[in-house]
Amino acid sequence: MAKKAPVQQRVQREQLPVAEITDHCRVYVDGVNQTDSQAHPATLDHVRKLEAQGHDAFVWLSLYEPTERHMHQIAEDFQIHELITEDAVSAHQRPKVERYDSQLFMVVRSIIYRDQDTVKDARQIIESGEVQMLVGPNFIITIRHRTRLPGLESRLDDAEELASYGPMGIAWAMSDHLVDHYLRVVDVLSTEVDELEEEVFTPNSRIDIQTIYNLKREILEMRHAIDPLAPALRQLIAGNEDMIGKQLRSYFRDVLDHEMQAKDQVASFDERLSALIDAGVAIISLQQNSDMRAISAYVGMAAVPTLIAGVYGMNFDNMPELHTEHGYFVVVALMVFIVLGLWVTFKKMGWLDK
Known part of the structure; x- marks a missing residue:
């Protein structure tokens, strides 16, 4: 029965209409959110009419873990490249940026940190989710897997800038939010690693080596989630000037700088924890002797x-x-x-x- 339950859940999710897995479907006209409807085909038609009238308009459709059937329906409505459709259904992807004609596909991982004292399974200390972004000339589709939809209101409050950036402005705001959260997690991890170092190098202290192993394993999980993002962002900035304006490229460079800071810090944590494991094992051996x-x-x-x-x-x-x-x-x-x-x-x- 335990093995059949996930299969049954997938079948039930396949049968849901697209509206049931939609977080929101918004139309932005000249940088201002005009509607919040779940009827995405109607909003896309509305955007095309507004563009014909000379307005800067686009659709932001946000989905939660769509199935293959859902994505085929979305792809038909938005004319999405078939390779993007295949990637959007599968989770556990590495951060990446891929270009298909006039469409861009981005994957950015999200990081959730929980204190070791609040989780039953040590593998839940750091969990990673996934946000996929499909960007076209007049739409952006965000797909989230095992993560919440970030609140982007503060980053989208300038209608003039958002109108000039278009759908890529949403992609930047989403990437910026997720990467900024990396830095917040890094600050917490810095405190954790400092406390472990003090515990290990305090004379006559009893060392719980398993705690260090648990944190190192979770930091490796975080490295796998964020390390590939740096080359993906470089590729995005350098190779897509027709879709990303000069100002927006500078914003993505700022995201890249923050990602590099988080990446370097996490790499240093990994090295420090390796040293702590060696020191802890040596101290435990001395204590046992x-x-x-x-x-x-x-x-x-x-x-x-x-x-x-x-x-x-x-x-x-x-x-x-x-x-x-x-x-x-x-x-x-x-x-x-x-x-x-x-x-x-x-x-x-x-x-x-x-």
Whole structure:
């Protein structure tokens, strides 16, 4: 039943109309949002009429995890290239930028960070989602997988700029929001790594090496999500001047700068955590050696009275010491003296200090 459930959910999602998986369908006229309808074919026709009248208009359609059937319907309405349609259905894609004639396809990963104390599964510390952007001359279609739709109101409040940028203005605002969140996650991770370093290098502290492993694994997940974005943004800026104006290219360069900052910081975290793992393993080995040395010392002290008691417990008839009047007291005193001597010796050598 557990295996059939995801298949059944996919079948049920296939049967949903496009309107049910649509976050919004907006028409921007001269940089101002005019409508918020889910009837995307009607809004696209409306945009074409407005363009014929000399207005700068485009459609922003936002979808949540469309299936292949949904995307074929959208592709037919918007005349989307068939290769883009295939990519838009599949999640878990690397960040990339691809150009198909007058259409552009972008993939930017989103990052969600959760504190280790608030998750049951360590693999949930850092989770990545995906935002895909299909940009055409008079439309942009955003598709989100395992992530929320970013709030872009503050970045889209200048109608004049948005009118001049067109659909690529939405793509820039979306990319800028997601990459800025990388930096916020990096700030939190910086605190986490600093605390782990302090814990590891504090004398006599008990180290939980599994915590370091968990965070390193999640940071590797983050690196896989954000590292490929830098070459994709360079390709976007350098090779699509007909779709991206000079001012907007400078904005994308700023996104690239922020992405490089996040990328370098995460790479440094990865290196620092590798060093912490090596240091932690070395410290744990020293602690274990110290523990074993202390245990060996205590076993050695216990072995002496055990040996003496064993010798005099053999009960042979020909043992002169058994008939000594004060033999018991002498042997007990000897045991105590030897054990105390060993304790003082081991203490001076530091074998009893853990």
